[in-house]
Amino acid sequence: MLRYISRRLLSILLSLFLIITATFFLMRAAPGGPFSGEKKLPPEIEKNLNEYYGLDRPWYNQYFDYLVSIAKWDFGPSFKYKGQTVNDLINDGFPVSFFLGMESLLLAVSLGILLGVIAALNHNKWQDYGAMIFAVLGISVPSFIMASLLQYVLAIKLGLFPVARWESLQHTVLPALALAATPMAFIARLTRSSMLEVLSNDYIRTAKAKGLSKGQITVKHAIRNALLPVVTYLGPLSAAVLTGSFVIEKIFGIPGLGSQFVLSISNRDYTTIMGVTVFYSILLLFSVLLVDIAYGLIDPRIKLAGGKKGE
Amino acid sequence: MKKRLSLLFSLMLVLSVFLAACGGFNKKESAGEKAGGEKKADVPQELRVNINTEPFSLHPGLANDSTSGTVLRQTFEGLTVIKNGKPKLAAAESYDVSDDLTTYTFKLRDAKWTNGDPVTAQDFEYAWKWALDPKNQSQYAYQLYYIKNGQAFNEGKAKAEDVGVKALDEKTLQVTLENPTPYFLELTAFYTYYPVNSKIAQKNPNWYKNAGPDYTSNGPFKMVTWEHNNKIVLEKNETYWDAKNVKLTKISMSMVNDPNTELSMFNNGELDWAGSPTGYLPTDALPQLKQEGKLHVQPIAGTYWLKFNTEKAPFNNVNIRKALTYAIDRKAIVENITKGEQVPAMAAVPPTMFPENKEGYFKDNDVEKAKEYLKKGLEELGLKDVKQLPPITYSFNTNEAHAKIAQAIQDMWKKNLGIEVKLENAEWNVYIDKLHSGDYQVGRMGWLGDFNDPINFLELFRDKKGGNNDTNWENPKYKQLLIDSQKEKDPEKRKQMLKDAETILMDELPVAPIYFYTNTWVQKDNLKGVEVSGLGDVQFKWAYFE
Numbered sequence: 050m051l052r053y054i055s056r057r058l059l060s061i062l063l064s065l066f067l068i069i070t071a072t073f074f075l076m077r078a079a080p081g082g083p084f085s086g087e088k089k090l091p092p093e094i095e096k097n098l099n100e101y102y103g104l105d106r107p108w109y110n111q112y113f114d115y116l117v118s119i120a121k122w123d124f125g126p127s128f129k130y131k132g133q134t135v136n137d138l139i140n141d142g143f144p145v146s147f148f149l150g151m152e153s154l155l156l157a158v159s160l161g162i163l164l165g166v167i168a169a170l171n172h173n174k175w176q177d178y179g180a181m182i183f184a185v186l187g188i189s190v191p192s193f194i195m196a197s198l199l200q201y202v203l204a205i206k207l208g209l210f211p212v213a214r215w216e217s218l219q220h221t222v223l224p225a226l227a228l229a230a231t232p233m234a235f236i237a238r239l240t241r242s243s244m245l246e247v248l249s250n251d252y253i254r255t256a257k258a259k260g261l262s263k264g265q266i267t268v269k270h271a272i273r274n275a276l277l278p279v280v281t282y283l284g285p286l287s288a289a290v291l292t293g294s295f296v297i298e299k300i301f302g303i304p305g306l307g308s309q310f311v312l313s314i315s316n317r318d319y320t321t322i323m324g325v326t327v328f329y330s331i332l333l334l335f336s337v338l339l340v341d342i343a344y345g346l347i348d349p350r351i352k353l354a355g356g357k358k359g360e
Numbered sequence: 361m362k363k364r365l366s367l368l369f370s371l372m373l374v375l376s377v378f379l380a381a382c383g384g385f386n387k388k389e390s391a392g393e394k395a396g397g398e399k400k401a402d403v404p405q406e407l408r409v410n411i412n413t414e415p416f417s418l419h420p421g422l423a424n425d426s427t428s429g430t431v432l433r434q435t436f437e438g439l440t441v442i443k444n445g446k447p448k449l450a451a452a453e454s455y456d457v458s459d460d461l462t463t464y465t466f467k468l469r470d471a472k473w474t475n476g477d478p479v480t481a482q483d484f485e486y487a488w489k490w491a492l493d494p495k496n497q498s499q500y501a502y503q504l505y506y507i508k509n510g511q512a513f514n515e516g517k518a519k520a521e522d523v524g525v526k527a528l529d530e531k532t533l534q535v536t537l538e539n540p541t542p543y544f545l546e547l548t549a550f551y552t553y554y555p556v557n558s559k560i561a562q563k564n565p566n567w568y569k570n571a572g573p574d575y576t577s578n579g580p581f582k583m584v585t586w587e588h589n590n591k592i593v594l595e596k597n598e599t600y601w602d603a604k605n606v607k608l609t610k611i612s613m614s615m616v617n618d619p620n621t622e623l624s625m626f627n628n629g630e631l632d633w634a635g636s637p638t639g640y641l642p643t644d645a646l647p648q649l650k651q652e653g654k655l656h657v658q659p660i661a662g663t664y665w666l667k668f669n670t671e672k673a674p675f676n677n678v679n680i681r682k683a684l685t686y687a688i689d690r691k692a693i694v695e696n697i698t699k700g701e702q703v704p705a706m707a708a709v710p711p712t713m714f715p716e717n718k719e720g721y722f723k724d725n726d727v728e729k730a731k732e733y734l735k736k737g738l739e740e741l742g743l744k745d746v747k748q749l750p751p752i753t754y755s756f757n758t759n760e761a762h763a764k765i766a767q768a769i770q771d772m773w774k775k776n777l778g779i780e781v782k783l784e785n786a787e788w789n790v791y792i793d794k795l796h797s798g799d800y801q802v803g804r805m806g807w808l809g810d811f812n813d814p815i816n817f818l819e820l821f822r823d824k825k826g827g828n829n830d831t832n833w834e835n836p837k838y839k840q841l842l843i844d845s846q847k848e849k850d851p852e853k854r855k856q857m858l859k860d861a862e863t864i865l866m867d868e869l870p871v872a873p874i875y876f877y878t879n880t881w882v883q884k885d886n887l888k889g890v891e892v893s894g895l896g897d898v899q900f901k902w903a904y905f906e
Binding site for chain 2: 084086090094137141200208213301302317
């Protein structure tokens with residue numbers, strides 16, 4: 050297990066290095082710079098700024114300096130937001146995105162599994178059809194439409210929640226719902242199909258024959274095995290959801306990291322682009338690793354280290 | 361098996377702890393806001409607006425975007441302030457100007473910073489020199505280039521002592537200018553010219569990064585909260601010299617960067633103002649808001665135009681440029697596409713600066729004339745037919761409204777002149793790079809005035825290599841008129857010179873004006889006294905709820 054993890058960590062480091070390198074050069078290749086704008090700066094001022102931020106030095110110097118400062122977890126000052134460092138932006142934005150992501154992840158997982166289980170237990174009955182119609186809607190309606198719809202119905206028409214902004218727990222409900230809709234639907238479908246498969250297995254019949262109640266069979270025997278595909282999906286999903294969604298954050302005016310990421314690109318805010326990319330990559334790579342480890346815990350049949358013989 | 365299940369549950373537990381830990385919310389405040397809204401007899405003087413995005417910087421010397429300007433304009437005060445379109449004395453009590461219009465002596469009024477320090481002439485001197493100091497990296501330092509040796513100091517060619525701003529004593533500020541600048545009192549209302557509390561700034565160079573006791577300002581409001589990317593809260597500044605005329609007790613500025621959400625929040629009573637100048641309204645909603653009589657429209661100093669690259673064929677021919685310019689139906693564009701009651705532009709300088717420019721220098725949609733000029737232009741180029749024209753590409757930055765305008769103009773040129781045009785769009789930074797480097801044929805651009813003077817629009821085309829010309833057009837007579845106008849003391853004569861220059865510009869047409877911008881917004885009916893200037897800036901000092 051330890052060997053496996055250390056091997057994986059090494060490959061994570063390598064991927065990270067490749068990501069940093071690719072981003073660095075792609076970013077520099079894009080036309081325009083952090084100081085180009087509608088009103089062109091006098092050349093002297095632009096030169097002065099480029100010197101200050103080290104943009105006038107040869108690319109290899111900039112590149113290696115950058116690698117060193119990343120290793121020290123120092124992403125440098127933001128080019129656009131004067132007086133804020135990229136570390137500040139991440140420290141401010143990530144907890145917000147993380148909180149929202151967690152909330153929608155909880156919603157998606159709990160409601161998704163519930164719907165899926167109900168549908169599977171009532172296979173081909175109205176509960177099944179109802180849950181699956183719900184799921185198809187959730188998958189096919191894009192999140193920005195879902196967001197506007199929620200705003201219109203729950204906030205403007207019914208007045209249950211505020212339209213937007215990030216102030217109290219109430220403010221988080223609509224964006225979390227909008228963000229959760231698609232993954233929830235997906236999880237519901239996944240759970241349903243794997244639940245159906247599991248329910249037809251012999252050991253379920255055995256459990257039934259032993260006289261266990263339906264509830265016990267479902268919870269103790271069926272769900273546990275049916276959840277494997279959900280866990281697979283959970284890894285990339287949580288990385289995607291926790292880092293924040295640009296669309297949702299924009300529509301609801303949420304000060305998260307997702308909107309920072311997209312804005313930094315159109316701002317050509319080099320340090321922010323790099324900082325947030327590195328941060329995201331680390332998050333994504335580690336969440337995939339965690340999922341692989343979680344497999345081993347949930348399903349003993351999966352061996353991480355390639356297996357010891359005879360076990 | 362039970363062990364594993366408990367693992368799952370403990371995971372869930374960890375998740376919920378995270379949830380609880382992350383909830384750093386300020387519940388007290390939102391409760392207070394609600395309670396305030398219900399009182400009827402005594403209307404609460406609390407304003408809620410949306411400013412779209414995080415301001416780039418709330419240091420007057422570093423700010424270079426309109427969002428920062430909106431906040432600074434409420435918290436700081438310059439020597440002058442713009443009211444009803446004219447500069448009015450603010451931090452200055454009186455001023456003298458020398459006969460050659462190059463030396464201004466301002467007498468400051470007795471005013472205090474939010475921490476009780478007196479506002480002194482040294483604070484102004486410090487702030488202006490700080491912004492000009494090359495080591496402080498101010499992008500807007502060039503706004504101070506009007507001051508003697510300002511540019512030289514900023515480029516490292518002069519010393520700080522040489523800069524033409526000097527505190528003669530605590531309350532007297534002497535400013536020497538590079539050239540006579542007839543609009544200097546407009547400039548002193550601009551945020552780069554605001555003072556900075558020199559006592560604090562010297563002690564704590566990071567004073568401007570967050571709200572707090574060191575964030576001192578001298579304007580009608582003080583900043584009490586700044587949650588980055590989320591909100592800014594201003595409260596009335598009790599130490600302000602004119603505090604008795606400030607009625608609002610609080611301004612909450614949220615940062616929601618979505619026009620549809622902004623309007624929904626307004627409709628739901630979460631904002632008192634939606635739209636320009638602090639935010640935006642969705643274009644699709646404008647006709648309905650207009651119909652309901654809710655829409656406020658105000659022309660501002662901005663022009664949407666097409667730039668011609670006058671060094672690329674066929675745009676090197678003035679008659680071709682004229683033909684293309686005359687063949688555009690501007691009325692159709694503003695009525696069907698932009699929908700914000702924009703004014704068709706047949707001139708370069710907006711009517712807020714030259715009121716007679718509502719009419720302009722030529723007729724809108726003058727197809728007959730356009731055809732004549734096209735014929736003439738083709739002859740001059742030695743071509744028999746429009747089909748022989750080199751291929752034409754119209755460029756714009758990727759945006760729905762720009763795309764619609766481009767398609768409309770493409771259609772008009774084809775229908776009216778038989779000219780085929782290709783459209784090409786690019787992301788903003790890529791686009792602006794192409795434009796500034798001359799890698800285009802026709803491209804859209806907007807220009808908004810920084811201060812209320814026609815020179816703002818005309819000087820773009822003074823020098824072929826001027827940073828914002830882009831058209832490669834230059835005209836010696838035009839250039840001379842602009843240079844002479846800087847030295848003219850008589851405002852009427854100066855205006856005539858600028859008009860003459862504009863006449864040349866509109867005859868040569870390196871740019872085809874399309875429309876003059878407007879600000880459109882909706883506001884609470886009982887909100888009064890908000891001052892939106894002709895430049896599209898907002899000042900809340902005199903605002904109140906009835």
